[in-house]
Structures are given as C-alpha cells and as structure tokens.
Amino acid sequence: MKKWILSVAGAAVLFSAGAGSAFASQASLSEAVDAVMGTPYKWGGTTAEGFDCSGFILYVFNQFDVKLSRTSESQSKEGIEVAQEDLQPGDLVFFNTSGSGVSHVGIYMGDGQFAHSSSSKGVKFNKLSEDYYSKRFVTARRVVDDTDVMQKMFPQ
Template sequence: MKKTIIAIVGALAVFTSGAGSVYADQPKLTASVNEVVGTPYKWGGTTTDGFDCSGFILHIFKQFDVKLPRTSKTQANTGEKVEKDDLRPGDLVFFNTDGKGISHAGIYVGDGNFAHSSSSKGVRISGLSDSYYKKRYVTARRVVSEQVYKSMMNSIH
C-alpha cells in the first residue's frame, strides 16, 4: 500500500508540474545541453539532426554568441589553458581517443562531468573520472569571458 501511494504521489507531481518547468531554475548552459542530449552522432554534424564532438560544442556556444574554430584540434588552441582542478562549467575539455593527439572534445558541466557527442551514443553526459576518459584526458581551455560565463550560469525562469 505504501509503495502504491508513493507511486501515485510521484505520478501526480510529474503530471501537474507542467512542461514549462522542465528547465526552470537550471543554468542556461545546462538547459541548452539538456535540450540536445540524445541527439545522434553524425561525423561533420553541426545541427540537431546529428553532431560530431566539435559540432556539438559549436551548437551550444553559438547560443551564447561565442565563435569557435570548427575542429577539436583547433578548439584546443583557443582561449586559455585551465588546470583540471580549476574547471568550471563552460570550459572545454579535450581527449586523445585515437592515439594521434586531440581527437575528442566536450563541455565541462560541473561535478566532474562533461557533455559531448559520443561516436557510439550521441550527445550525452559522461564523467571525467570514467576510466575511458580519465586515461585519455589531455587538456582544458577556458574560451568564454566572465560576462558570457555569467550569462551561461543565469537560471531560466
């Protein structure tokens, strides 16, 4: 009986919350990423039809009027280097996944996690401490001004 009541209360909360509140009180960066989580991977993709890793970054940062180079290799030379311990949401993180240097990138979203377009699973959130990414982490770059950072962190109401 107790489980049934909890299930009903939970269902009511979901159905009465309204669609507009899904992104309420989330930072704009988080909401922008969440809107495209699940988008399939597409080599060379820069639209919601499909993204590659750098195309996903371009899509998100375009919403904040930040212009970046097209590829992860060139993005890794933009902005200023950031130590892993000093990452903040909106920083770019870079990986060597093919043994030939920078070959994958994502957006740090906080709490040790980053958003990226995985070639096998599309846009998703992964942990920097996940064994695959931990071994392949190369560097991070801060590519936004303080003003843009504050805009990214403002909540959607």
C-alpha cells in the same frame, strides 16, 4: 460573452507561448545542453539533427555568441589553458581518443561531468574520472571570459 472569454484566453495562450520562445533563446548552458541530449552522432554534423563532437560544441556555444574553430584540435588551442583541478562549468575538455593528439572535445558541466557527442551514443554525459576518459585526457581550455556571456550561460 463566451466568445470574448475564449478570445482573451486564446490571446493569453499565444502571448505566453511567445514569451516561452523568447526565454528559450536565452537558455542557460545546462538548458542548451539538455535540449539536445540524446541527439545522434553524425560525422561532420553541426545541427540538432546530428553532431560530431566539435559540431556539438559549436552548436551550444553559438547560442551564446561565442565563436570557435570547427575541429576539436583547433578548439584545443583557443582561450586559456586550465588545470583539471581548476575546471569550471563551460570549460572545454579535450581527449586523445585516436592515438594521435586531440581528437575529442566536451563541455565541462560541473561535479566531474562533461557533456559531449559520443560516436556510439550521441550527446550524453560522462564523468572525467571514468577510466576511458581519465586515461585519454589531454587538456582543458576556458574559452569564455566575457562577464555578459557568463551571465547568459549561468543566470542566477
């Protein structure tokens, strides 16, 4: 009897672990970002071992089957332009950090915050209102307009 109970309990653990894995593949935008929070910066990086800013964007949006260009400059030309006061979670925000046009990108998460891969601290949150970013803000783009994708990114 003990063996049967242990077998059933073991099967339940395995089954629930499988269910958790399936759920993780359908994570919301917040969960997808939180899962890589603190990942170090790596120039040219596109994996959870290390990201540059546009590689972080690619990694997160690929989880929702949203295909984007590789660089922040090319990403800044995709989708539709959005005024800063009309930002919605999931919009991309672009900055001129090099002095020569768009050179940095993040994902607007709501409440004035965006997630990005900082060259000094890796994946983190910052506020758009911080002096450094507010002075360097260039544009924002809405790259997701598909209802099904939005439901995956922001489940209710």
